[in-house]
Amino acid sequence: xxxPKLKPxxxxxxxxxEIPRKRPxxxxxxxxxxxxxxxxxPKSAEYLQLPNPRKWQPTDPxxxxxENWKQIILEGLRDRLQRFRSLQIxxxxxxxxxxxxxxxxxxxxxGDPKNMPVMRAELLRSVYRNDFTFAxxxxxxxxxxxxLTVDVIKEWFYYFYQCTQCRRCSVFCPYGIDTAxxxxxxxxxxxxxxxxxxxxxxxxxxxxxxxxxxxxxxxxFKDSIDFAVDELESITGIRVEAPINKKGAEILFITPSAxxxxxxxxxxxxxxxxxxxxxxxxxxxxxxxxxxxxFGSFISHDLMKSLNAKMYAEARRLGVKWILGGECGHMxxxxxxxxxxxxxxxxxxxxxxxxxxxxxxxNARSTKMVHICExxxxxxxxxxxxxxxxxxxxxxVTFHDSCNPARAFGxxxxxxxxxxxxxxxxxxxxxxxxxxxxxxxxxxxGLGTDENLEMRLRGxxxxxxxxxxxxxxxxxxxxxxxxxIDKATLPPLMEYWVGGVDVGGVHELVGNALVMKGEKExxxxxxGDPLETNGTAAE
Amino acid sequence: xxxxxxxxxxxxxxxxxxLGAGVAKLYFLFGVIIPYASIAVFLVGIVSRVVKWAxxxxxxxxxxxxxxxxxxxxxxxxxxxxxxxTLGVIGRMALEILFFRSLFRNTKMxxxxxxxxxxxSNKYLWLGAxxxxxSMLIIVLRHLRLFMEPVPSFVFAIQGxxxxxxxxxxxxxxxxxxxxxALSYLVLRRxxxxxxxxxxxxxxxFPLFLxxxxxxxxxxxRYFFRIDLVNVKELAIGLFTxxxxxPQVTGVLFYIHLFLVCTLxxxxxxxxxxHMPGIFLxxxxxxxxxxxxxxxxxxxDHPVRVHTYGEYEDEFREKMKAAGLPLDKE
Numbered sequence: 063x064x065x066p067k068l069k070p071x072x073x074x075x076x077x078x079x080e081i082p083r084k085r086p087x088x089x090x091x092x093x094x095x096x097x098x099x100x101x102x103x104p105k106s107a108e109y110l111q112l113p114n115p116r117k118w119q120p121t122d123p124x125x126x127x128x129e130n131w132k133q134i135i136l137e138g139l140r141d142r143l144q145r146f147r148s149l150q151i152x153x154x155x156x157x158x159x160x161x162x163x164x165x166x167x168x169x170x171x172x173g174d175p176k177n178m179p180v181m182r183a184e185l186l187r188s189v190y191r192n193d194f195t196f197a198x199x200x201x202x203x204x205x206x207x208x209x210l211t212v213d214v215i216k217e218w219f220y221y222f223y224q225c226t227q228c229r230r231c232s233v234f235c236p237y238g239i240d241t242a243x244x245x246x247x248x249x250x251x252x253x254x255x256x257x258x259x260x261x262x263x264x265x266x267x268x269x270x271x272x273x274x275x276x277x278x279x280x281x282x283f284k285d286s287i288d289f290a291v292d293e294l295e296s297i298t299g300i301r302v303e304a305p306i307n308k309k310g311a312e313i314l315f316i317t318p319s320a321x322x323x324x325x326x327x328x329x330x331x332x333x334x335x336x337x338x339x340x341x342x343x344x345x346x347x348x349x350x351x352x353x354x355x356x357f358g359s360f361i362s363h364d365l366m367k368s369l370n371a372k373m374y375a376e377a378r379r380l381g382v383k384w385i386l387g388g389e390c391g392h393m394x395x396x397x398x399x400x401x402x403x404x405x406x407x408x409x410x411x412x413x414x415x416x417x418x419x420x421x422x423x424x425n426a427r428s429t430k431m432v433h434i435c436e437x438x439x440x441x442x443x444x445x446x447x448x449x450x451x452x453x454x455x456x457x458x459v460t461f462h463d464s465c466n467p468a469r470a471f472g473x474x475x476x477x478x479x480x481x482x483x484x485x486x487x488x489x490x491x492x493x494x495x496x497x498x499x500x501x502x503x504x505x506x507x508g509l510g511t512d513e514n515l516e517m518r519l520r521g522x523x524x525x526x527x528x529x530x531x532x533x534x535x536x537x538x539x540x541x542x543x544x545x546x547i548d549k550a551t552l553p554p555l556m557e558y559w560v561g562g563v564d565v566g567g568v569h570e571l572v573g574n575a576l577v578m579k580g581e582k583e584x585x586x587x588x589x590g591d592p593l594e595t596n597g598t599a600a601e
Numbered sequence: 602x603x604x605x606x607x608x609x610x611x612x613x614x615x616x617x618x619x620l621g622a623g624v625a626k627l628y629f630l631f632g633v634i635i636p637y638a639s640i641a642v643f644l645v646g647i648v649s650r651v652v653k654w655a656x657x658x659x660x661x662x663x664x665x666x667x668x669x670x671x672x673x674x675x676x677x678x679x680x681x682x683x684x685x686x687t688l689g690v691i692g693r694m695a696l697e698i699l700f701f702r703s704l705f706r707n708t709k710m711x712x713x714x715x716x717x718x719x720x721x722s723n724k725y726l727w728l729g730a731x732x733x734x735x736s737m738l739i740i741v742l743r744h745l746r747l748f749m750e751p752v753p754s755f756v757f758a759i760q761g762x763x764x765x766x767x768x769x770x771x772x773x774x775x776x777x778x779x780x781x782x783a784l785s786y787l788v789l790r791r792x793x794x795x796x797x798x799x800x801x802x803x804x805x806x807f808p809l810f811l812x813x814x815x816x817x818x819x820x821x822x823r824y825f826f827r828i829d830l831v832n833v834k835e836l837a838i839g840l841f842t843x844x845x846x847x848p849q850v851t852g853v854l855f856y857i858h859l860f861l862v863c864t865l866x867x868x869x870x871x872x873x874x875x876h877m878p879g880i881f882l883x884x885x886x887x888x889x890x891x892x893x894x895x896x897x898x899x900x901x902d903h904p905v906r907v908h909t910y911g912e913y914e915d916e917f918r919e920k921m922k923a924a925g926l927p928l929d930k931e
Contacts, residue, residue: 074716081795084768111906145901147657154650155879157799161703161726164710170718181799197804197871204606206802232665236697236704236730237876238885270908271916280917281924307927349917349926350910363660368905379929384901393743399662403897425672425685429893436672442674470663471890472670472683494708494720498667499681527718588765 096516102258114256171520274319299582317388318546333573393546454485466543526559631842632848644872
């Protein structure tokens, strides 16, 4: 990772929340290195059959938009207003009360007034007024209307790719205006004229072809899983089974591809493997559906649906009873709020029942997919696994609620219950920064690129600052989370703003603590770090 | 500029009433025709807007939740912040509509040296908003005494409570003071707070100025320049019962007040004041968090291009075979 040139205190010193006295009426945007993402490569765009594939960069004066770009956008907007009540209402009802203004991590970290959620929405709303409302048509600028120009498009690109769709503002909005919804739809509009970023279109193209964002082919997938099985054996002395593409298994397990290819995700994978072995789960991995995440959801509803379709298709092909999903944020937004609607009904699956405890997951009775934290907390509650908390005594843990599990479906207590049963030292960050009010990692929704690092560090400041608070107060050294993007992007964030805090999944903690039948005495945790010997672990 | 524009607009409205009713004495126009037309615009405007909203479907089930989901039986779920039943949703909506639940959550961020971010509770906006809206509602209900004969008893009850302190003569209504204070606060915060100033449009100042003018003219009539209420009531009941009479009211203040109200009614369906009906239809608030329990149907669902397992296996068959992975077709 190429670090930013500025030291943390210098970057912090540059953040000012002084607001200019006048709101600019003309669109303006400056593409400064470190604050924007590179454009989508033509190869990926072509593979996905997206419009207007070409070589271009946001810094180019000419973006080579199609001749009739304006007509495409306006017709696209009209069409979406008719298809999404959310958009129509969010365009009409905002009173600009300003409650959302300082709730956005990008505003907090950048001080850029257009990063106030209300202003982000106004970038679109001004065009909506101009072309779709009576007041805007007759009063023009006086009604806050703006004509759609190329500069407006550039502004949209900059600011709607400076939103991680975390929905924190939506919690505070008195009308529930959801900037994530507006962002998805504006990105959809931009995509119609070939304005995309590569960190989205290339993973989407990969996932479409190989089943996962990283473009790992089936044999590569098998290699990684086999490697993990070897690694787990060297730590625990137990060789676990990890069936792949196994027809007739009871459960299909799907997790983000970073879990088997990225670090520190990998230790969570070891945790899964250990857990599934210990409870004797009849499950299978899939190479075709080897991605839990869905970068399609960052750019359009159609691409979201297209990638998500693999989950049910594979569950049907393999003949499983239900699906279990690993730790991931936006994956779970898609699974919880979209999958059943887009690719259901899942009438070929059964209502999920834990084969170990017999618990019926009634909350997943229609979608038939259960979150691993729901599954594991039920195991612990029913005393089906033994956890030696002291094996995590070298971890002083805090927990980062990932935006989507927290605000899309309220998965708050399940991960905490698991953590409290897996380790002895757990400390919460301040109330305003967790649970429904959790702060984003600053890199979600496709923004986690190296070229965008400065903006990510700015956007991640509120989260990092809350971690720093518990580090100073309780000597916290481990940031638990349940999201693959978190696991990829929180480590550099911690290194930059906090220091001395490791990041890892909740099931890494479970894997450390899990007492397995017939295991050898553990001397290291799943990372290969020696276990603390002066604590209860030695007893 | 936005502020000046809004103020000018208000002055134009007032001038129109002064000239039309005060100078030209077009009482029937200002007392009967314009009010009827305004109410018609208001009703038709709101209904057509709500119909327009309702015509756009809710394709996906996207509530924003603010509390623990209903999952395992031993985990206490948050019935109001993350409701999974219709009753829970009604409760959540009621909290939102009657008590501005989300605004009540409001915090204030501050960046201190360090860097150190601190978040304090910030309830002023909530307080200003709730005081204004409730006062407005009570004042509107109090006005029913002008439109109805006999006056319903609940109106007297409201009047009694509102005038509880019985200060001065005529009795002072608390809501008259509160609405002025709240509106002044809501205007001032837009002027004083740099962020608010930045985001505010004419469309934000104008309705505040309009409401303030309505409140001020009403208060002037009640406490300072008394008008003949018998004539007002005769006019109001005539309007209400669709037997309009030629207004006998002569005070220009009354016509200014009435014309401002008519302006508000006409302005309403074309402005941000639509947040009143809009909140009821907001999909992030009015849906239950039961997305995995109950299938939500998208009426315009359409097929998309997918990469089938068959195509996938065709592309990777040799590699899968070499890796010993099971295949559908050898």
